[in-house]
Amino acid sequence: MLRMANSFPEEVLEHVFSFIQSDKDRNSISMVCKSWYEIERWCRRRIFVGNCYAVSPRMVIRRFPEVRSIELKGKPHFADFNLVPEGWGGYVQPWIVAMIGAYPLLEEIRLKRMVVTDDSLELIAKSFKNFKVLVLSSCEGFSTDGLAAIAANCRNLRELDLRESEVDDLSGHWLSHFPDTYTSLVSLNIACLVSEVSFSALERLVGRCPNLRSLRLNRAVPLERLANLLRRAPQLVELGTGAYSAELRPDVFSNLAGALSDCKELKSLSGFWDVVPAYLPAVYSTCPGLTTLNLSYATIQSPDLIKLVSQCQNLQCLWVLDYIEDVGLDALAASCKDLRELRVFPSDPFGMEPNVALTEQGLVSVSEGCPKLHSVLYFCRQMSNAALLTIARNQPNFTCFRLCIIEPHTPDYLTRQPLDVGFGAIVEHCKDLRRLSVSGLLTDRVFEYIGTHGKKLEMLSLAFAGDSDLGLHHVLSGCENLRKLEIRDCPFGDKALLANAAKLETMRSLWMSSCSVSYGACKLLGQKMPRLNVEVIDERGHPDTRPESCPVEKLYIYRSVAGPRSDMPGFVWTMGGDSDFKPHKLNII
Amino acid sequence: MSSENGKLDSPESEDTKLTLGLPGESSKAAGTKRGFSGTIDLNLGSSRYHQEDHHGNYDDHHDDGANIDLGMAAKPSAAKAQVVGWPPVRVSRRNTKRSCKYVKVAVDGAPYLRKVDLQMYNTYHQLLTALEDMFSCFTIRNYLNERKMMDPVNGMEYVPTYEDKDGDWMLVGDVPWKMFVESCKRLRLMKSSEAIGLAPCTPPKRTSTTPKKHL
Numbered sequence: 001m002l003r004m005a006n007s008f009p010e011e012v013l014e015h016v017f018s019f020i021q022s023d024k025d026r027n028s029i030s031m032v033c034k035s036w037y038e039i040e041r042w043c044r045r046r047i048f049v050g051n052c053y054a055v056s057p058r059m060v061i062r063r064f065p066e067v068r069s070i071e072l073k074g075k076p077h078f079a080d081f082n083l084v085p086e087g088w089g090g091y092v093q094p095w096i097v098a099m100i101g102a103y104p105l106l107e108e109i110r111l112k113r114m115v116v117t118d119d120s121l122e123l124i125a126k127s128f129k130n131f132k133v134l135v136l137s138s139c140e141g142f143s144t145d146g147l148a149a150i151a152a153n154c155r156n157l158r159e160l161d162l163r164e165s166e167v168d169d170l171s172g173h174w175l176s177h178f179p180d181t182y183t184s185l186v187s188l189n190i191a192c193l194v195s196e197v198s199f200s201a202l203e204r205l206v207g208r209c210p211n212l213r214s215l216r217l218n219r220a221v222p223l224e225r226l227a228n229l230l231r232r233a234p235q236l237v238e239l240g241t242g243a244y245s246a247e248l249r250p251d252v253f254s255n256l257a258g259a260l261s262d263c264k265e266l267k268s269l270s271g272f273w274d275v276v277p278a279y280l281p282a283v284y285s286t287c288p289g290l291t292t293l294n295l296s297y298a299t300i301q302s303p304d305l306i307k308l309v310s311q312c313q314n315l316q317c318l319w320v321l322d323y324i325e326d327v328g329l330d331a332l333a334a335s336c337k338d339l340r341e342l343r344v345f346p347s348d349p350f351g352m353e354p355n356v357a358l359t360e361q362g363l364v365s366v367s368e369g370c371p372k373l374h375s376v377l378y379f380c381r382q383m384s385n386a387a388l389l390t391i392a393r394n395q396p397n398f399t400c401f402r403l404c405i406i407e408p409h410t411p412d413y414l415t416r417q418p419l420d421v422g423f424g425a426i427v428e429h430c431k432d433l434r435r436l437s438v439s440g441l442l443t444d445r446v447f448e449y450i451g452t453h454g455k456k457l458e459m460l461s462l463a464f465a466g467d468s469d470l471g472l473h474h475v476l477s478g479c480e481n482l483r484k485l486e487i488r489d490c491p492f493g494d495k496a497l498l499a500n501a502a503k504l505e506t507m508r509s510l511w512m513s514s515c516s517v518s519y520g521a522c523k524l525l526g527q528k529m530p531r532l533n534v535e536v537i538d539e540r541g542h543p544d545t546r547p548e549s550c551p552v553e554k555l556y557i558y559r560s561v562a563g564p565r566s567d568m569p570g571f572v573w574t575m576g577g578d579s580d581f582k583p584h585k586l587n588i589i
Numbered sequence: 590m591s592s593e594n595g596k597l598d599s600p601e602s603e604d605t606k607l608t609l610g611l612p613g614e615s616s617k618a619a620g621t622k623r624g625f626s627g628t629i630d631l632n633l634g635s636s637r638y639h640q641e642d643h644h645g646n647y648d649d650h651h652d653d654g655a656n657i658d659l660g661m662a663a664k665p666s667a668a669k670a671q672v673v674g675w676p677p678v679r680v681s682r683r684n685t686k687r688s689c690k691y692v693k694v695a696v697d698g699a700p701y702l703r704k705v706d707l708q709m710y711n712t713y714h715q716l717l718t719a720l721e722d723m724f725s726c727f728t729i730r731n732y733l734n735e736r737k738m739m740d741p742v743n744g745m746e747y748v749p750t751y752e753d754k755d756g757d758w759m760l761v762g763d764v765p766w767k768m769f770v771e772s773c774k775r776l777r778l779m780k781s782s783e784a785i786g787l788a789p790c791t792p793p794k795r796t797s798t799t800p801k802k803h804l
Contacts, residue, residue: 081674164681192681247711276711299685321685348686349676355686379676406676463675488674 014043023048042066049073050508052090052114053533056562057098068107069133070099074114076511076556077461078486080138083513083554085539087569090114094567100127108133115139121146125153133159143168144195151177158211161189172197172220178205187214191240191271196220207232216240219273224252230259239263241271244298248278261285270294277304287311294319296345302328310335316372317341322358322379329362333369342366343377346406360387363403367394375400382413383440388422392429401426402437408464408489411441418442424449427457437461447471451478459484472496476503486511493551494521501529509558513537517555520548525557526575533560534575535568543573690770696724696778697747707770713762717749720778746781 017040020026030040046069049055060067074090092114099106106128116139124131131154136142144167150160151174172195178185185205190197199221206212212233217226221242230236246252256279260266266286275298290312295305296319305324309315315336322344324332332339344362348355360383366373367390374397383405405419412419419440427433427450434456438446442465450457451474458481466472473496475485485507493516504510504525519536522543526534536543537554564574690707703723710716749761753772761769761776 078674080679081677082680083674164679248715296682297685345682345685346676346678349678349683350671351686379678404676408672408675461677463677489672 010039013039017043021046045069046108047071051558051560052092052095053562053565054508054558054560057095059562061098061102065102067103068105069110070095070103070106070108071110071112072114073112076486076509077113077484078488078511078513079113083488085537085569085571088537088572089565089567089569091567092116093120096120096123104128105130107131110135110137111139112137113139115141116146117141118143118146118149122149125149128154130156132156135159135161135163136165137161137163138165140166144170144172144174144193148174148177151175151182152179155182156184157182158184159187160185161187162192163189165192167193169193169195171195175205176201180204180208183208184211185209186211187238188212189214189216189240190218191216193218194220199225203228203232209233210235212236214238214268216270217242219243219271222246223256223279227252227255227259230263234259234262235265236263237265238268238292239266239270240294241269241273243274244272244279245274245276246279248276253279253282257282257285264289266290268292268294272298275300275304277301280304280308283308284311288313290315292317296321296343299323299347306331312336314338319343319345321345321347322356323347324362325357326359326362326365327357329358330365330369333365337370338372339366339370340372341375342370342373344379345377346379349379349406354381360384363387364390364394367391371395372397374398377402377404377437379404379406381406382410383419383422384412384414385417385419385422385425386412386414388419389425392422392425396429397432398426398430399432400435401430401433402435402461403439404437405440408439409441410439418445420446420449424453427453432456435459438465439463443467444471444474447474451475454479456481458482460486462487462490464489466490466492469493469496473499476500482506483508485509487513487515489514491516494518497521498525501525501532504532504557505529505559507559509556511554511556513554515555516551518549519543519546519552522552522555522575523548530576531559531561533558533564536573536575537571538573539571690773692751692773692775694720694723694776694778697780697783699724705776707773710766712766713769716761720749720776724778747778748781749776750779751776 013036017026017029020029023046026040026044030037041063042065044064045067047060047064047067048071049060050073052072052074072092072095074092075084075088078084079088090113092111100123104127107130109124109131110133114136116136121142124134126149134150134154134157139162142165147160147162147167150157172193175190175197178201182205186209195218197218197220202221203225206215206229213236215229215233215236216238217229217240219242221229223242223244223246226241230239260283263286266289269283269286269290269292272295277300280300287308288311291314293309293312293315295308298305298321301323302325305320305328309318309324309328309332313335316338317340318332318336320328320343324344329344332342344358358380360380363376363378363380364387366376373395376398377400380403383403411417412422419438420443423436423438423442423446427436431453433454436450436454436457436459438461444467447466447470450460454460454475455478457479460475460479460482462485469492471490472487472492475482476496477500482503487510490512492512497517498521522534522536525532535556535558536552537556538552540546540553543550543552564576568574689709691704692707694703694705696702705716705719705723707716710719750758751761751769751773752775753759754774758777764772
């Protein structure tokens with residue numbers, strides 16, 4: 001074997017490895033032998049770091065010296081719902097600073113749930129001469145000044161995607177910083193911005209970039225200006241409109257309809273804030289070609305939604321508000337046989353009573369009518385075990401099943417029983433299930449089912465569920481492929497956690513908030529497991545000021561080879577060593 | 590614990606419950622209110638629009654995002670205390686409840702009132718058209734730029750009027766649309782014979798884009 005490995009010159013092996021892009025496969029290659037490890041690490045170009053605190057920038061750079069593309073994730077997923085306090089961490093700056101020296105040829109940076117400052121953006125803009133792709137997903141901490149720096153300096157920029165980031169929107173003027181000589185834009189997503197950008201600057205930019213494929217505007221771009229933009233970019237594949245409302249005028253309508261019908265490549269539509277239903281027919285010409293439709297901000301009623309989706313026979317992905325109602329989902333099931341992904345968001349999540357006629361029946365219909373459906377996110381107010389059973393039998397291909405029954409502890413509305421059996425059917429029938437979110441009234445029993453059948457489960461979200469530690473124990477001991485577990489408001493305590501401590505090293509992370517894990521148990525876990533960072537988050541003050549048996553507010557445990565982090569705010573402590581400590585400037589090798 | 594819905598779940602109670610429903614509509618999810626079913630012969634056309642009486646818990650969402658998260662908002666109408674981060678909906682998705690402004694519509698001589706959502710329309714003509722649909726016995730009649738409605742059956746003319754924030758009864762159509770929506774508290778289709786006191790309105794500054802309808 002050794003002889004065989006040595007008989008191939010490095011260049012040949014490198015060439016062979018270049019066809020292998022998946023991280024998993026690359027990792028496997030690197031473990032074959034030392035020389036393959038060496039060759040592979042020199043030619044790895046893309047790095048994905050699922051938890052920015054699991055490894056240090058210097059460690060990454062030391063092992064992989066020639067990276068061109070990096071993807072980093074920061075805060076835990078529950079940060080999306082305001083469960084992670086401000087200032088928790090996830091700063092990208094140390095990474096940028098380290099990469100400036102090490103990766104001058106860096107081309108792509110993709111960040112999710114990280115804190116990005118204008119300084120970071122400026123450094124990126126000025127340091128990486130060949131910079132091409134910037135994707136900031138659910139990030140925060142920067143302003144439009146940082147965007148101006150990117151626009152002004154990145155001559156080779158292809159993609160600027162700010163999806164769902166929180167931007168300090170000082171003005172729309174930043175867009176005008178793209179120089180007149182800049183023509184390489186392929187994808188622009190500014191949907192999360194509030195300010196008006198200069199329309200003439202936008203039109204000129206769109207007009208001079210012949211490779212523009214994806215344009216997602218913000219709400220401030222009025223409908224009357226859309227036609228002109230489209231006429232400058234009829235090659236668009238993805239379009240996000242601005243506000244979809246205007247005074248009803250036949251000339252505006254026909255102009256828009258005409259411009260849209262000239263966009264023959266359009267496959268994806270989104271935007272649709274403030275929809276005036278009378279303008280919807282303008283998009284009808286694009287419907288047969290659409291594979292993705294995001295109507296999750298469109299406050300239109302089911303008759304209009306039905307008219308729209310019935311024409312989208314090739315639809316694969318639909319995001320919509322629950323205004324679609326059961327009747328609309330019936331129509332969807334009848335018309336869109338190629339549907340793969342459905343997300344139904346609540347129009348009135350905090351309302352006491354249902355404001356729309358959307359029930360479990362809609363989901364049953366879609367599971368019956370759409371054979372390729374594999375990914376679902378569904379908010380509703382009632383569910384039954386019978387429905388879940390039917391859904392599971394109809395659609396054993398689910399890879400992602402996220403059901404949110406809006407009121408916590410809601411039982412089966414027909415039998416008043418917990419929904420254990422229903423979710424049990426889901427995990428039992430859907431053998432490829434990788435992601436699951438459960439809701440409603442649930443006992444430890446559902447976790448027994450999940451632990452027994454959820455063998456491919458990688459991510460599990462629990463809220464207001466379970467009776468005792470046994471529930472958590474079933475999950476931790478049964479789900480062999482579990483990577484991320486996030487739990488809130490469940491009666492899980494010390495026992496299951498400590499009994500399954502070793503399991504935690506096989507996972508990316510565990511989040512537990514408003515549960516019953518005591519400070520003492522956290523300390524113990526931190527001491528016993530040096531390769532885990534056991535972080536206690538408690539805004540009530542240092543846990544030492546309370547008894548050891550007192551449950552901590554929030555707990556975030558993740559494996560790391562970088563040791564405890566040094567950038568924690570005053571309400572986060574890492575457990576471990578002789579007592580919990582906050583390291584001083586730890587010299588991370 | 591969704592016990593507030595418990596007693597409404599059984600199918601029998603749905604059918605016999607006196608719901609506010611539009612004629613011809615099937616009964617929908619428990620908990621929604623609908624108009625009276627059509628037993629009274631007032632030529633009520635079916636409307637495409639929902640006629641729900643929201644409980645008033647929609648109108649103060651908009652800047653409550655942060656407060657809701659901290660569980661501090663004592664919202665006057667939504668009695669439930671908000672749990673932080675639940676339901677798991679991102680902040681950017683929180684204001685998707687359509688802003689709506691439902692006002693009562695009274696027609697002189699009709700035994701009960703209706704409601705329209707003024708936010709559904711962009712112009713006076715759209716509103717009058719909707720009223721025309723709702724009370725299908727009427728047609729809009731533009732006469733000397735006055736907006737009137739007429740019942741061809743009995744030949745009565747009706748003038749659309751509204752009560753503004755000050756409690757005064759005004760002729761519909763004098764002020765810009767948005768101002769009207771802002772100040773309108775309720776609508777009344779008043780018999781022309783009673784409307785003698787109201788001066789004819791001056792032609793509106795905006796050019797009307799709507800075609801004139803005649804008898």
